[in-house]
Amino acid sequence: MNPETDTSLHEELPEHLDDDAEEVEAQQREVPRSGPLRFARMTGSSIAGRDAAPWVTDFLNAAYYRRAVESREVDDLRFAFSVLTTYWYNKDTHRRLHLNDLAAFHKAYGGERLVTGRSARGTLSRAQLEEGAARLIGDWFPEAYRDDARRGWGIAFETVADREAYNPERRHVLARLGELTPESAPVEEQVWHTYPPVAMPSAEAVIGALTRPETWPDYASEIGRFTPLKAGGLADQVFEIEVAAGTDSGRPIFTRGYVTITQLVTPDDPEALAAWFAALEDGLAKYGENEPRAVPEGGTPLVGFDLTTHQGHFMGNGHNRLLLYTMPDGSAWVKAAGTWDPMPWHIDKAYRIAGREAQHAFWGQGEVERLSMLHQLAKQIAS
Known part of the structure; x- marks a missing residue:
């Protein structure tokens, strides 16, 4: 299914997402269908705009990749991704993350990266990740992340009902999804x-x-x-x-x-x-x-x-x-x-x-x- 040609995706979404879908379709028209330029633009995540890439990468580095290899816990990385994805999902605008979202993350996490008594300078411990998520999203988030019944699609939901109401097509319309390309060479x-x-x-x-x-x-x-x-x-x-x-x-x-x-x-x-x-x-x-x-x-x-x-x-x-x-x-x-x-x-x-x-x-x-x-x-x- 290709969102460039199939309108059913937009018909299934709430009306307040129409503006976001139009923005994505306009961006898709600018992206070549094949070749080096399209490949080069397939960076990062569909929920983050190109202007958000530097601070999103910096956040993931602080949460995980900047740590020494021997001190890495993969679930801390999954938690950090869930913070990003849940924050995106809860935004009223339902658009991609952009540069203007940096201020909220800096307010929640910026000072913690300088507290060397709790983690290496420039990094965030799991406790710091959870405390920052509570400030950024809500006190319920850390517990919801640990609850299988309230976690799905990489998102932590405040209630089970919220999880059941999630529509994954919201992220689908943000994806620059081209045609299927199975192997075709001899x-x-x-x-x-x-x-x-x-x-x-x-x-x-x-x-x-x-x-x-x-x-x-x-x-x-x-x-x-x-x-x-x-x-x-x-x-x-x-x-x-x-x-x-x-x-x-x-x-x-x-x-x-x-x-x-x-x-x-x-x-x-x-x-x-x-x-x-x-x-x-x-x-x-x-x-x-x-x-x-x-x-x-x-x-x-x-x-x-x-x-x-x-x-x-x-x-x-x-x-x-x-x-x-x-x-x-x-x-x-x-x-x-x-x-x-x-x-x-x-x-x-x-x-x-x-x-x-x-x-x-x-x-x-x-x-x-x-x-x-x-x-x-x-x-x-x-x-």
């Missing part, structure tokens, strides 16, 4: 790659978590997060992916992309499930370079889905897959497997400089828990 030129599998506490827990897209921000890692942009479950869901590269240096580079779940297979349709996994195994065997099987011999496929890119994605044209399987010993595993066109020069250069290691770590390669969404998923559903 299949022998495409890149087929699998990542190491990550052990999960149980298959049932994984299915319960992943089929509730509103919880995906709870599994965000140091270098990436998925936020759903539509109501409902996995089928046809659209995600905004925010990615940070260069995080070890404390000076992250942020970009974003969009994907849509274009195919979902489960045991409810055994034929479709078998065909999807068979096609993946065949492609890896024929076109992968010494790639292992997606599901090891003896494994039982349970769930698989395709995440197809939209224009401007930081990996170019293609699609990734997430798949769940179990082994005879009862263990459950999740892994990613992608298929991509050769990257255009501007994407390939950026990917080689800042993206390759982050992409691999995000899907579990290297087994660094704080970097991998799949390791964070396993950790969260086990707790």
Whole structure:
């Protein structure tokens, strides 16, 4: 679904959002549909304007990235993102964050960054993050963030009723969402790659978590997060992916992309499930370079889905897959497997400089828990 051509998004929204949608559509008309310029403009987050990027980045650095690696707690980063997202959601104007929002954040947090007795200079401890959030948003926020019933889409809500009333299309219309861009190069030129599998506490827990897209921000890692942009479950869901590269240096580079779940297979349709996994195994065997099987011999496929890119994605044209399987010993595993066109020069250069290691770590390669969404998923559903 493309907000540039489909008016249903705006019909579902309250009338007071019309002005915001018109502003976004005007900006979208200025953005090229493909090529280096569109790619360059896919930075940061859809809820923050370009004039807000410096102070938003500075806030996230103080909350997490400026800390020494050994003292980082990923949930502190998720908390900081939730502060930003909840503040945006609660704004009366329902527009992106801009430079004029800096004053409110400085009032809530500015002085705390100089209190060296509570945290290293220029950083914020978790206690300082929570105290500032209470000043910025409301005393209820820290407790609401810890309450699964009042947290969703990366937002903490004052009441359960507020959570149930949330309309994710509000963020959807802010996204510069282009057409779907699945791989289209000759299949022998495409890149087929699998990542190491990550052990999960149980298959049932994984299915319960992943089929509730509103919880995906709870599994965000140091270098990436998925936020759903539509109501409902996995089928046809659209995600905004925010990615940070260069995080070890404390000076992250942020970009974003969009994907849509274009195919979902489960045991409810055994034929479709078998065909999807068979096609993946065949492609890896024929076109992968010494790639292992997606599901090891003896494994039982349970769930698989395709995440197809939209224009401007930081990996170019293609699609990734997430798949769940179990082994005879009862263990459950999740892994990613992608298929991509050769990257255009501007994407390939950026990917080689800042993206390759982050992409691999995000899907579990290297087994660094704080970097991998799949390791964070396993950790969260086990707790």
